[in-house]
Amino acid sequence: MVSGAVRPARLGEGDLVELVSPAGAADPAVVEVAVGVLTGWGLRVRLGEHALGRRHDYLSGTDEQRLADVNHALRDPEVRAVVCVRGGYGTQRIVDGVDFAAVRADPKLVMGFSDITALHSALWCEARLATVHGPTGSQLVGGLDSRTVRSARSILFGAEPVVVAAEADEETFGVRVAGRASGVLLGGNLTLLATTAGTRHRPDPTGAILLLEDVGEEPYRVDRSLVQLRRSGWLEGVAGVAVGQFTNCVGEDKVSPTVAEVLAEELGALGVPVLGGLPIGHGEQQVAVGLGVRAVLDADAGSLTIQAVTS
């Protein structure tokens, strides 16, 4: 049974937030909007030194640069939240070098998803830090009334549980196994979770509610990742599975199976409650949820309720 999460303090007016890019290169115009949104919430905002950098087509900087930015933010006692500018690819290249001692000494809010799953898993395994599976800075562009933006603000400043209902227009809505389960919510991006297999940042899944989402992976790739999770112990003892968005996970010129069919077959064999259709992931809008905190998955009522990530 996983337990003992460290919950960071919620944000208050005037707190300092640092935007860092552990993975992909960001669009400066988009980052400007993110800075505006966060400033509008009454926060002070600082950009990591290499947050707007670029190396090759897909990284924001060298491993050393990206890691230095992450650690600089994590070590600075004035910084109260670290918001990742975007996902993409590259976080797993640097997570072994994160200053976990600094995290344990001064736990902060950390927010992001997708490739940032590698950071969430590492922070959980090494420091038991509860983190925010929520939008990256690049996704704060939907306007102040967008669900994504409101949800992110609410989870960073609030101390209320988050309730997420399955929605019929989500592609994974039909993926469901009846029942009710509770446990610590872990997980995130399926492909990145499979990439933790065999590493020291594969969390103990015993008793956990596992959150899964993905984007741009053909059904056979989703199947491959799910089977690797199963064969590598990632699914042993899970209490339930919360299935978020699987956006643009379609086969090239292929129609069968759909990603929902793949998920239903593999997750249905686990013998635990499964709830699909959750608006969490790469869809147009997503709800921010805490990882490393307790959740109740009610596949009968169609809801996932997650404890506040902040203390």
Added chain:
Amino acid sequence: MVSGAVRPARLGEGDLVELVSPAGAADPAVVEVAVGVLTGWGLRVRLGEHALGRRHDYLSGTDEQRLADVNHALRDPEVRAVVCVRGGYGTQRIVDGVDFAAVRADPKLVMGFSDITALHSALWCEARLATVHGPTGSQLVGGLDSRTVRSARSILFGAEPVVVAAEADEETFGVRVAGRASGVLLGGNLTLLATTAGTRHRPDPTGAILLLEDVGEEPYRVDRSLVQLRRSGWLEGVAGVAVGQFTNCVGEDKVSPTVAEVLAEELGALGVPVLGGLPIGHGEQQVAVGLGVRAVLDADAGSLTIQAVTS
């Protein structure tokens, strides 16, 4: 140090070969050609019961059907070689059910590559069987003079070492770290090797020469798999790396880094000899090589010499 391979007997005229489909669905017309080629070599050929089946767009049958075919062939004392009809996807779904006791009791030649890497790894881990990383049945269509076809025939019937030279027109030719190393050749398809991470079919790489090839994976995906190998212990103690073809591994609308740059950066950090440009993999033609047998990688001379897979 890996050692103690079981080498199957080489084929002789009149031997029975069984064609099975552990992964993707095959084109019957192509299989007909394969049967003709193998028959032309003086072999008797039998088709697995579901070798021409199809389930969804990408499997040749249910897990039970595909596994039953593999085990039927492995258990039949008359069968002297099991040739996989094609790769694709699906082998890892069934490898835990392979009858390894039958393999240990009666070692046979097993040939294939790509998705079949999951079977090679399983046979090595569970039965120390030396296998053939070579064309699937679907690739025996190039005509009797094709290098692929000649190479496959030679390795199945012969008992000579195989010498493979790096070729300047291969995309990975520039990937090279000087030096000379020897060890047991292990590996195959990079993505499938990463998929063994955390499972009981991840071979001990200590002292091995690691063979890598892939197809249709963008450079960032190749990077992701390589980093997972590194973080999961797959590269610990390897004596050298043999880099085959990385076919169509290009980014969508992206130019940097190339797959050769990704390979050079990640493999170059290992501090062991690395030889790219080997015609092994998904290129137009490929040389069949033994896995689980001793090899000498000479990055100075530009050659990989592999012991005969047969006894």
